[in-house]
Amino acid sequence: MILYVVDEDSGVRRQLHARLGCCGIRVWPFAHADDFLDQVDALRAAPIVADLSMEASGGSALLESLAGRDISWPAIMTTEGGDIATAVTAMRMGAIEVLEKPMEADALQAALDRAFAQLSTSAITTARTQAARQRIALLTARERSVVQLLIAGNTNKAIGETLAISPRTVEGHRARALRKLEVRSIAEMVYLAADGGIDLRAIDPAVRD
Structure with a gap:
């Protein structure tokens, strides 16, 4: 399993890499949203954990950019300070969960379980849609x-x-x-x-x- 982590805080990236690596999850870290977006077209579909408060390009902008490319990978957003308005905006833009830093292990695991389950369901639906369109064509x-x-x-x-x-x-x-x-x-x-x-x-x- 692959997980993309987009966060300017190198400590967060290292922590998630260490915490999730032992669970069989390969963490691909990105320091900036733009770095992730530059490569996203070549990446495999996988859940995303991204910080809402990144200075260069925040998590909300990342969600907007992904939607513009018709990419609907499950996204878990993180925030500091419990900004409710920002969290609501992120959920409206498609985030499946907003977690406050520092992330509690149980909350993160629950969000990841949901994200990977959603990704699996989406993959099945996409395959069925493609098969149907190929036949109709x-x-x-x-x-x-x-x-x-x-x-x-x-x-x-x-x-x-x-x-x-x-x-x-x-x-x-x-x-x-x-x-x-x-x-x-x-x-x-x-x-x-x-x-x-x-x-x-x-x-x-x-x-x-």
């Missing part, structure tokens, strides 16, 4: 049109009239679409599209190829 424009009309409840005959093709041709497109999507029914087709974040009902049924 295999459809031709005509097959997508047939699928759209099937989802809308049209019969093969009605689809043929809409697309100016025979019911037999519609059945052929339907069979190929089901095979490419690796589903057995229209209901499964709808679920697959939802997994891929694609509304097949929004496809223009008038498309012809």
